[in-house]
Amino acid sequence: MLDVEHISKNFGSYRALNDVCLSVPEGSIFGLLGPNGAGKTTLIRIINRILRPDGGRMLLDGREMTDADVRCIGYLPEERGLYKKMKVGEQAVYLAQLKGLSRREAEERLHRWFAKFEIASWWNRPVEELSKGMQQKVQFIVTVLHEPKLLIFDEPFSGFDPVNATLLKNEILELRQKGATVIFSTHNMASVEELCDTIALINRSQVVLSGKVSDIRHSFGKDLYEAVVDDGQVLQLSLPDGGDPNQLLADLMLSHRIVSFREVLPSMNDIFVATVQKGGAQ
Amino acid sequence: MNKTLLVIRREYVTRVRKVSFWVMTILVPILLAVLYAIPIYLAMRPAEKSTVLVVDESGLFGGLDRDDALRSDVRFASSENISYRYCATLDYARRQMDTTSMTCAILYVRSRASGAIPTDACLYYKSDLPPMQVRSDIDRQLQSILRNRLLQAHGISDDEYALITGTKINLRTEDLETGREAFLEVKTALGFVLALLIYVVIFMFGSQVMRGVVEEKSNRIIEVIVCSVKPFQLMMGKVVGIAMVGLTQLLLWVVLTGVALVGIQASNSELFRMATEKHGVTELATKGSEATLQMADAETLGAVPQLVEGIASIDFGVILPAFLFFFVFGYLLYATLFAAAGALSDNDTDTQLFSLPLTVPLLATILCMPAMVGAPSGTLSVVLSIIPLTSPVAMMLRIPFGVPLTQLWWSVALLVLSFPLFTLLAARIYRGSILRYGLLANWRKKKK
Numbered sequence A: 001m002l003d004v005e006h007i008s009k010n011f012g013s014y015r016a017l018n019d020v021c022l023s024v025p026e027g028s029i030f031g032l033l034g035p036n037g038a039g040k041t042t043l044i045r046i047i048n049r050i051l052r053p054d055g056g057r058m059l060l061d062g063r064e065m066t067d068a069d070v071r072c073i074g075y076l077p078e079e080r081g082l083y084k085k086m087k088v089g090e091q092a093v094y095l096a097q098l099k100g101l102s103r104r105e106a107e108e109r110l111h112r113w114f115a116k117f118e119i120a121s122w123w124n125r126p127v128e129e130l131s132k133g134m135q136q137k138v139q140f141i142v143t144v145l146h147e148p149k150l151l152i153f154d155e156p157f158s159g160f161d162p163v164n165a166t167l168l169k170n171e172i173l174e175l176r177q178k179g180a181t182v183i184f185s186t187h188n189m190a191s192v193e194e195l196c197d198t199i200a201l202i203n204r205s206q207v208v209l210s211g212k213v214s215d216i217r218h219s220f221g222k223d224l225y226e227a228v229v230d231d232g233q234v235l236q237l238s239l240p241d242g243g244d245p246n247q248l249l250a251d252l253m254l255s256h257r258i259v260s261f262r263e264v265l266p267s268m269n270d271i272f273v274a275t276v277q278k279g280g281a282q
Numbered sequence B: 001m002n003k004t005l006l007v008i009r010r011e012y013v014t015r016v017r018k019v020s021f022w023v024m025t026i027l028v029p030i031l032l033a034v035l036y037a038i039p040i041y042l043a044m045r046p047a048e049k050s051t052v053l054v055v056d057e058s059g060l061f062g063g064l065d066r067d068d069a070l071r072s073d074v075r076f077a078s079s080e081n082i083s084y085r086y087c088a089t090l091d092y093a094r095r096q097m098d099t100t101s102m103t104c105a106i107l108y109v110r111s112r113a114s115g116a117i118p119t120d121a122c123l124y125y126k127s128d129l130p131p132m133q134v135r136s137d138i139d140r141q142l143q144s145i146l147r148n149r150l151l152q153a154h155g156i157s158d159d160e161y162a163l164i165t166g167t168k169i170n171l172r173t174e175d176l177e178t179g180r181e182a183f184l185e186v187k188t189a190l191g192f193v194l195a196l197l198i199y200v201v202i203f204m205f206g207s208q209v210m211r212g213v214v215e216e217k218s219n220r221i222i223e224v225i226v227c228s229v230k231p232f233q234l235m236m237g238k239v240v241g242i243a244m245v246g247l248t249q250l251l252l253w254v255v256l257t258g259v260a261l262v263g264i265q266a267s268n269s270e271l272f273r274m275a276t277e278k279h280g281v282t283e284l285a286t287k288g289s290e291a292t293l294q295m296a297d298a299e300t301l302g303a304v305p306q307l308v309e310g311i312a313s314i315d316f317g318v319i320l321p322a323f324l325f326f327f328v329f330g331y332l333l334y335a336t337l338f339a340a341a342g343a344l345s346d347n348d349t350d351t352q353l354f355s356l357p358l359t360v361p362l363l364a365t366i367l368c369m370p371a372m373v374g375a376p377s378g379t380l381s382v383v384l385s386i387i388p389l390t391s392p393v394a395m396m397l398r399i400p401f402g403v404p405l406t407q408l409w410w411s412v413a414l415l416v417l418s419f420p421l422f423t424l425l426a427a428r429i430y431r432g433s434i435l436r437y438g439l440l441a442n443w444r445k446k447k448k
Helices: A040-047 A067-072 A088-098 A103-116 A132-144 A162-177 A189-195 A213-219 A245-255 A268-278 B003-016 B019-044 B090-099 B132-153 B158-166 B184-218 B222-228 B231-267 B269-285 B290-312 B316-344 B348-374 B379-384 B391-401 B405-433 B439-447
Strands: A002-011 A014-024 A029-033 A055-060 A073-076 A150-154 A181-185 A198-203 A206-212 A224-229 A234-238 A258-264 B050-056 B082-086 B103-109 B122-124
Touching: A002 A040, A014 A040, A014 A055, A014 A198, A014 A206, A029 A040, A029 A162, A029 A189, A040 A150, A040 A181, A067 A073, A073 A132, A073 B222, A088 A103, A088 A132, A088 B003, A088 B222, A103 A132, A132 A150, A132 A162, A150 A162, A162 A181, A162 A189, A181 A189, A189 A268, A198 A213, A198 A268, A206 A213, A206 A268, A213 A268, A224 A245, A234 A245, A245 A258, B003 B231, B019 B231, B050 B090, B050 B132, B082 B132, B090 B103, B103 B132, B184 B222, B184 B231, B184 B316, B184 B348, B184 B391, B222 B231, B231 B316, B231 B405, B316 B348, B316 B391, B316 B405, B348 B379, B348 B391, B379 B391, B391 B405
Parallel strands: A029 A181, A029 A198, A073 A150, A150 A181, B050 B082, B050 B103
Antiparallel strands: A002 A014, A002 A055, A198 A206, A224 A234, A224 A258, B103 B122
């Protein structure tokens, strides 16, 4: 759906992005990962056409992106705010109108979303009276209201309690189910494992790792297996080079009654730390 | 709806809905109306009645000579609110002061050597200072009586005196071609008022633009907005929206001040009629003798039509459109620069620092105003009224005096042409800075 081709961006002598290439499959949740200052926000701003790249191009559905395509994008930035003095409903309508919705359409959709999130009573309250979490809910609604086909969430769960974080997670999954493509930038690796289909890891301005989450985890696997036997004992087993896991299981079954047997894959957190510490890229 | 229009609408509606907007809108006309009404109310307020005891040991002011008691030109004349009573000695007057409730002061003029003219008199009071009105009445009558004595002593008749003091040469400043009088005082006053007004409104609404930009930056909504709106659209929407707030407020000020003044006059029509009449009468009465009365007559009657004539000589057909033009374009020019200053800063200290260079051209013009009024067509005036950053204030100062059309067109053309240039510059700074924080801090760090 979105193809980033050889994008570079410099701020003075500082190179923020260096020949970045990645491809976001349609209808997937794509994790954009990387340590602080790696260049994620710069890349997101380029996708949103807030910044212009120094080199490279962006393709949306196979054709080069234009300013008009911004209407197809919903972006929830990490540093997000609202006008404190404006009323919630009025402000949401204004932001929706800026995205191209008519006033009537915006109001209709907003009332539906507000009912769904059980925040209808906030409509006439000034934003400054809402807690940070409440404001985040409003910002989320405003981001998805115009039903964009590409959604970009930068740390969407920060500031949410577990109940609301789950609510938001389910909404993101539902949006994908309805056909939206989601770019998801976070440092929370547990949510990456839970939500993302594919990822790209940016370190020091370059993509150092990309692909399907399951493939990446397997590629980082060290042929470790874990077996739980009938007396509750957990056994950690290492497969020798070129060994067959079936043979390993068969050998184990001779001496134990096996309750479960699974390959131990490294977590995304381990992979992230290992890759970044290895200092991949320039 | 066009996105810039949406931004304009939001800026306008949120500002016009603020309580502070209406407080300002209503307070200013009330303040102006009060400033207008207070002097008239004070003048018309029934004054407290006072009695002044006169102890005249010199005999010049009608205190010793029995014949003088019949002459009004050498004695203190009582009026409706101030009555003068002669006492023989200071001790007697002092005792009287304790017993008479309305007595507010004792006027004491010492004895003198024969033929000598007293050079001072003393006004004694007890605990409460005599009212200003009383003090000025005593002073006026002292001078008037002394003058009458001197005129008599030197055998100068009232008519002769009136001729000497009343004859004046009126220096007129006229246009050689049209033959119309310049009325420099009226024009100076008008120029000052217009120039200061432009200065105040440019800063008032320009700084609102800057505060709006800083607000969007500091509450971090800017990134959400610039995903939907181009930074240029956002900046111009803000600038135009606030300009419309400014024009609305100016219009409301004009209308409400008019309504307030008419209302005050209508509700106290009798008082205002009396005030106008009484003003004329007091002016005449203050002059004392018949001779000076004629002179006063000429002065008073001459001053009012002159003012009216002066105001009438002003070409409001040029001034009003010029004011509107220089307000709108002056504001637009500065507002875009203020927006850029706002984009560079993300806190109040930075704001003050970045807006300082913007205040310099206008402030310098304000400081040059006295010199410019001295020579409205001098080099300084011409240069300042043509440079776009100073022309809104400088030109408004000059316009009442009449500005050659070529200079006016140059000023207008340069201001109009510089607007897109400054806007492009400001938009460039704005676009590059609105998503960057701590610019000043980083710069300082680099410098170290």
